[in-house]
Amino acid sequence: MNLWLLFAAIILLSMLPCIWVCLTGRIMERFVALQMAQVLTALVLLLCAQGYQRDIYYDVVLVLSVLAFASGLVYLRFLERWL
Template identity: 45%
Template structure:
């Protein structure tokens, strides 16, 4: 079971992360914000999957902190671009 969870995390990192990075590196500011949020969601899910496969409960806290900080970061990004969004 743990190998399956780790494999799902690996597939997410290998397939979805490059797509999110492409969205962050190209496009208008709104597309970059969407790519950044999608990347944060994928990173949070990957951290949760790895915490589950390693049977490490405290690692879940890292994923939760990442999700809160990514939301705050998207608010700062939106505030920085202001009227362009």
């Protein structure tokens, strides 16, 4: 395990509060926690790509970043019914 993967594991552990808020928070708090978890996931995948020295993971992060923005808009549209 190199330094990149160690930092990826630490950031992955920092995602636990986001998951907790997604499960127990109010609607807008859930949305913010979901967006934060998506950013942290992209960062973990970037660190894994560097740690494993696999270039294909960079493409996965790019697709995840684009889809994370779109999924956030869809999620807000769905939540708009209850706001």
